[in-house]
Amino acid sequence: MAASEPTVVAHDVRISYRTFGGARNALEAAPTSRWSRLVGRAGKHVGAVNEIEAVKGLSFIAREGESIGLVGRNGSGKSTVLRAVAGLIPISGGQLYSRSDVALLGVNAALMKSLSGERNIMLGGLARGLTRREVREKFDEIVEFSGVGDFVKLPMSSYSSGMSARLAFAIASARTPEILIIDEALATGDAEFRRRSAERIERIREEAGTVFMVSHSATTIRNTCTRAIWLEQGQVRADGPAKEVTAEYSAFIKALRAAKKKRP
C-alpha cells in the first residue's frame, strides 16, 4: 500500500507568547543592575513584556487517515500547537506546513450566541465553504446530529454548554475538511453523542482527512485516535500508537499523584 500523503509537517517549531502589562520580570529573577532595569534589557523582558515559550522544538508529520490525540498536563502546549496548525497564531521558529482546508472546533467555537441555532447553521456552513443550497440540504442532518431539537429556533444564549458544543461539532464536520481540529469539545457530550462523534471522526479519517484532538481524558484519546503525541513543557515526550502512548502517560500521572501523596 502506498504511504498516505502528509497533511501537516512540523519541523523544530517554536512558539512564544508575549504578555504585556504584567509585572516586569514576572517569570524570571529580577535584573540586578539599575541600568538593566532602566533599559529593560534584563533576560528576555523589555519593560513590562514577558515572553513565555510555550512550544520548544516540536517536530512531527501528520498523514491522511490519521487521528492524532494530544495529551499532556495543563500548560504543556497542546492548544497552542493546535492553534498554530490552524494558522491562528504565528510560530516564532522552525517550519510548519499544513493543508489549507482546516476546521477548528474549540470549546469556544465561533458561533454567535445572540443568533438562533438555525442562523448559526447557515453562517457556519457558509464559513465552511458550503453553498446556501448545500446548507439547506444538510440542515436536518445537522440538527439531528446535534440533538438540539426545537431549540434550533431559539438564540444560542439559551443553550446549555453541551448543546452549543454538539451543534458546533455538527456544523464543523458537516462538510469533510482535510484537517479537523477538536479542542476538548467532545468532553461535553453524553455517551451517545461521543459514540456518534467517534463514528464521524472515523468517516473523516476514511475519506483521507486528518483529525487532531486535545483531551484531558486519556481514555477518550485511546478510544478515538490512532496515534497520540504526549507533550511535556512544550516538548514531545512520546509519539506513537494511541494505546501505547496513553498507557505511558497514564502511568506517569499515576506515579506523579503517588509521589505528591507521599510528600508531608
Ligand SMILES: Nc1ncnc2c1ncn2[C@@H]1O[C@H](COP(=O)(O)OP(=O)(O)OP(=O)(O)O)[C@@H](O)[C@H]1O
Ligand atoms: N494567550 C496566551 N498568552 C500568554 N501565554 C499563553 C497564552 N495561551 C497559552 N499561554 C501559555 O502557554 C503555555 C501552553 O499553554 P496551552 O494552553 O497551549 O497548554 P495546554 O496544554 O493546552 O493547557 P491546558 O491543558 O491547561 O488547556 C502555558 O504556559 C500558558 O500559560
